[in-house]
Amino acid sequence: MARSLSMRRATPPAARRGSRGMMRMREKKPLQCLVLKKLRKLKKIVPGCRDVGLEALLRRTADYISFLELKVIVLKRILDIHGV
Numbered sequence: 770m771a772r773s774l775s776m777r778r779a780t781p782p783a784a785r786r787g788s789r790g791m792m793r794m795r796e797k798k799p800l801q802c803l804v805l806k807k808l809r810k811l812k813k814i815v816p817g818c819r820d821v822g823l824e825a826l827l828r829r830t831a832d833y834i835s836f837l838e839l840k841v842i843v844l845k846r847i848l849d850i851h852g853v
Contacts, residue, residue: 808823808826811826811830812826815829815830815833816833817829818830
């Protein structure tokens with residue numbers, strides 16, 4: 770049976786969720802919105818993290834930081850060897 774229009778409007782805000790089960794941004798606290806924005810940006814920066822959860826994102830971010838630090842060390846050593 771179809772629900773009436775008045776019943777659809779009576780749905781509490783917590784029940785109205787986006788495609789991923791998250792509440793709409795304007796219904797969250799400002800700090801939560803800021804954190805979600807930064808997490809989305811981090812997912813774009815770290816390779817292979819577009820469709821992973823929070824735990825995997827943080828783990829892969831730590832691994833990526835270690836990789837970048839190691840890369841800097843290797844490049845510095847190459848410069849030292851070649852005297853540039």
